[in-house]
Amino acid sequence: MKIAVINDDKIVTADADNLSLSGRKGAVVKVLGCGLCGSDIVKFVHKISKNGTVLGHEIVAEIVEINSDTKFKTGDVIVTSHHIPCGECKYCKHGNVSMCEHFKSTNIYPGGFSEFVYLSEEHLQNVAHLKPENLTAIEASFYEPLGCCVRAVKRANLKTGDTALVIGLGSIGILMAQALKAYGINAVGCDLIPERVELLKSYGLEAYKELPQGFEADGIFMTSGADKAIDTAIKYVRSGGKILVFSSTPKNFGYVNNEIYYRELTVMGSYSPAPVDLQDSLEMLKSGKVKVSGLSTVYKLEDIEQAFEDTMSNKIMKAYILISSEQ
Numbered sequence: 385m386k387i388a389v390i391n392d393d394k395i396v397t398a399d400a401d402n403l404s405l406s407g408r409k410g411a412v413v414k415v416l417g418c419g420l421c422g423s424d425i426v427k428f429v430h431k432i433s434k435n436g437t438v439l440g441h442e443i444v445a446e447i448v449e450i451n452s453d454t455k456f457k458t459g460d461v462i463v464t465s466h467h468i469p470c471g472e473c474k475y476c477k478h479g480n481v482s483m484c485e486h487f488k489s490t491n492i493y494p495g496g497f498s499e500f501v502y503l504s505e506e507h508l509q510n511v512a513h514l515k516p517e518n519l520t521a522i523e524a525s526f527y528e529p530l531g532c533c534v535r536a537v538k539r540a541n542l543k544t545g546d547t548a549l550v551i552g553l554g555s556i557g558i559l560m561a562q563a564l565k566a567y568g569i570n571a572v573g574c575d576l577i578p579e580r581v582e583l584l585k586s587y588g589l590e591a592y593k594e595l596p597q598g599f600e601a602d603g604i605f606m607t608s609g610a611d612k613a614i615d616t617a618i619k620y621v622r623s624g625g626k627i628l629v630f631s632s633t634p635k636n637f638g639y640v641n642n643e644i645y646y647r648e649l650t651v652m653g654s655y656s657p658a659p660v661d662l663q664d665s666l667e668m669l670k671s672g673k674v675k676v677s678g679l680s681t682v683y684k685l686e687d688i689e690q691a692f693e694d695t696m697s698n699k700i701m702k703a704y705i706l707i708s709s710e711q
C-alpha cells in the first residue's frame with residue numbers, strides 16, 4: 385500500500401506492507417481521504433516526528449475487514465479520531481482527558497496519510513462514527529478538528545450572549561467562530577489577511593482586519609500563534625475575561641504576569657477533544673450549524689508535499705488529501 389512519510393525535510397510517498405487483522409480485534413479501513421492538520425505541520429517543521437513517521441489523523445474511511453463487538457460492518461464509511469482517554473486516571477477524572485497517558489499513547493496505525501489504516505477495537509468503541517449520509521467525505525473530515533474547537537468552547541465556559549474574539553481566521557478560526565455561535569456566543573473574528581476576514585463574513589459572522597475602537601471581548605480564542613496575537617489578546621480581553629490558548633508559538637514566551645493579576649484574567653489551554661466533544665462536532669456538521677464548504681483544497685497523496693507547502697504559506701485554508709478515488 386502507498387503511504388506518505390517524513391524523510392528529513394520532505395514528505396515523500398513510499399510503499400508499505402499491506403495491512404490485515406490477522407486475528408486481532410478492530411478494523412482495517414481503506415482511507416478515502418485525510419485532512420491536513422496544523423499539528424501535522426508543527427510535527428514536520430519542528431522535527432518532532434522522526435523519519436518514517438506517517439502523519440495525518442483526520443480520516444474518513446471505509447471498513448474493509450472487521451472483527452469487533454460494535455455494530456460496524458464491512459462497507460461502512462466512518463470518521464474517527466486517533467486518541468482515546470482511559471476514563472480512570474486523575475486527568476480523566478478532572479476532565480483533562482487529553483493529558484491522559486493512555487490518550488497520548490493511543491493512535492491509528494500507521495497514520496492517516498496511508499491507503500489503509502488499522503483501527504483498534506477501542507477506536508471503534510469510543511471515537512468512530514458512521515459518516516452522516518448528508519455529508520461528503522471532505523465535509524466529514526472536519527469531525528476531529530471541529531471536535532477540538534467544541535472542547536475549547538466548552539472549556540472557556542462563557543455565558544450565552546457573551547462576546548468572543550477569535551484571533552486568526554485559518555480553517556480552525558473559521559470553525560471556532562461557528563462553534564461559538566452554535567453555543568449562543570456572539571463570535572467576532574479578526575485576521576490580518578483580508579480574504580480570511582471576508583470568508584468569515586460569508587459565513588454570516590462579524591469579522592475585522594482592524595477591530596473597532598472600544599471593542600472588548602469576554603473571551604479570546606487564540607488560533608494564531610503569531611507573537612503579535614498575544615498583544616492583541618491582552619488589548620481586547622475585558623478585565624476579568626478569559627484567554628483560551630489554542631495554538632503553539634514559535635518561541636516559549638507568554639502572558640504578562642501583572643496583566644493577569646491586576647486585571648483578574650484567566651488564561652487557559654485546550655488541547656485535543658474528548659469523545660463527547662467529537663460526538664457534538666459530528667452533530668453540528670450534520671445539522672449544518674457549522675459549515676465547511678469552500679474551506680478545503682484537494683490534493684492527491686503524491687502531491688502531499690505541495691499540500692504542506694501551500695498550507696504553510698497560507699495559500700490555502702485547509703488541505704484534504706484524497707487517497708482513494710471513491711469518495
Ligand SMILES: [Zn+2]
Pocket residue numbers: 421422423441442528529
Ligand atoms: Zn487535527
Ligand SMILES: [Zn+2]
Pocket residue numbers: 469470471472473474475476477481484485486487
Ligand atoms: Zn486517563
